[in-house]
Amino acid sequence: MRFVKKNIYILFAAIGFLFLFCFLTEADLAKNGNIIWTLPYTVKTLALSIIGGTLGGIAICLTICRLTNHPCAPSAQPLRKGSNAAITGMRLFFNKVTQPQLFISSLILIILAWLPSYLAFYPGICAYDTPTQTAQILSGEFIDHHPIAHTLLLKGTMQLGETLTGNVNTGIGIYTFLQLLFLGAVFAWGVTFLRKHSIGIAGLIIVQAICMFYPFHWYMSISMTKDIIFTGFFLLQLMSLAGIMLSPGCGRLSVLLFPASTVGMIAFRSNGQYAFMVLLLFIALAAIFGKEHKKWGKLFLLALSGFLAGILLLQLLFRVTGAEPADKREMLSMPIQQLARVTVYHGGIGVLPEDDNTLTESEKALINDFLLDEAYREYDPHISDPVKRHTNTYVVRYRSKEFILTYLNLLARYPGDFLNAALEINAGYLYPGDVSHAFINATESQSGLGYVQTRWEEGTLNSRGIYKDSKWEHLHAKMERWADENAYLRLPLIKYLFMPGIWLWLYLFLFGCLAIRHAGKLCLPLALVLGYYATLFLGPTVQLRYIYPVMAAYPFLLPLYINASRNRTEQIF
Secondary structure (H helix, E strand, O other): OOOOOHHHHHHHHHHHHHHHHHHHHHHHHHHHOOOOOOHHHHHHHHHHHHHHHHHHHHHHHHHHHHHHOOOOOHHHOOOOOOHHHHHHHHHHHHHOOOHHHHHHHHHHHHHHHHHHHHHHOOOOEOOOOHHHHHHHHHHOOOEOOOOHHHHHHHHHHHHHHHHHHOOHHHHHHHHHHHHHHHHHHHHHHHHHHHHHOOOOHHHHHHHHHHHHHOHHHHHHOOEOOHHHHHHHHHHHHHHHHHHHHHOOOOOHHHHHHHHHHHHHHHHHOOOHHHHHHHHHHHHHHHHHHOOOHHHHHHHHHHHHHHHHHHHHHHHHHHHHHOOEOOOHHHHHHHHHHHHHHHHHHHOOOOOOOOOOOOOOHHHHHHHHHHEHHHHHHHOEOOEOHHHHOOEOOHHHHHOHHHHHHHHHHHHHHOHHHHHHHHHHHOHHHHOOOOOHHHOOOOOOOOOOEOOOEOOOOHHHHHOOOOOOOOOOHHHHHHHHHHHHOOHHHHOOOHHHHOOHHHHHHHHHHHHHHHHHOOOHHHOOHHHHHHHHHHHHHOOOEOOHHHHHHHHHHHHHHHHHHHHHHHHOOOOOO
């Protein structure tokens, strides 16, 4: 077996530790609602995580090493008649298919697979932020809480529909189809990208099938939200960066798409720029400390140009629309949850019997100034919105020193509560067994608020000329029921491919596998995934639309790893 450096074992041991720690603590929180971090509990949890995680991580590392260094490669087997001959014939036929032909064929198949859901939910799924954005469009007063680029795109298609047919609903249908077409084209380009980088027929068929039949694609491709266009640009950026890493001479198309997709990411989600800054940092470090200083430096300049172009575009949109900057409370979701939890458990407000009333009067006063109307009484461990909507950000902006000192003092006194708040709001991202993500927004009085959101605010939207006009009502009813009942949770084993808590660990596993094979060319795109996860961990809750970009991207990155393992790539660039 090939020699694996000690630091690879350390990496897998660290991943194993993190996984087991999150698994144990999140399971305890799900069962009991709280963890009291006594010394015995802390020692026991850390000991189990260190011993079990380390041994498990090393065992997985050894298994991967044995599997990826097996002496019997498929190409070494002699060709036999029968089925192998048929496969060879398929390969010969497939090799004659050009890249444009593959792209067009892939796109057509994806559109055909998604078209039934488009007809069922026509003119689209108007959940999430649609009521707020359409209100901005009608009033002409734009706020950057939702990306201005997306709101303007929505406005343009609404006006187009009204111009062509006198019907705003037609414009919504046009927007939804254009969004479906864009996401499908990105997926089809991803398939052709994989073929260009020597992914075999079987791998391409599997990826194509996932693009066509993964149920969340049916819903999200027609959900009228900025996250879907962001997903397209996110995938474009990952694949174009991988193309720069893998292609001799960097690949002209990848060099063009990389900065262009950066601009799209920044324009269509506010946290896109923060995720990209993490990637930019890693490229800068490679330029400073890497072996190929000039090549890394060129890549850094290319990345920086895309970043600056995205920021300039945002500023231009602000000027053209006269938009107001959004309130920064979204960025304070984590402190809001932590301070609310500390107040509920230690503020003497009488919500919980275990409230020990140990907060000082000055601490209570600052929290009451920050969380207005005793909003901490509405604390929900899994979503910050009930408390966040009553937050007075003036306290953070103009009383910064007092706020930071109070926050740090409370962190020092109640580290367990702060950790519990962070673990609970991110349970969906960290714990494969979590089901809270499916019921965060659910209410008895309204449907369409499951993990896959399909709710319409019919009164509001109907008054703006937007109404349900399903072209396939029978399918619409079935898809509504599947979404509203969170039916994916009833699928044995397969359900984990739908749950958000598995994807972080799949990406860390992929990173570990790349490290084993020294496939450094493909590690860099994962820095963007790391940056995006950092923004999710500081966000307000777990939702499908937030995790969807990393769900959509993984099936494209995994075949590249498998191919890199076979080719035993060693050098960057």
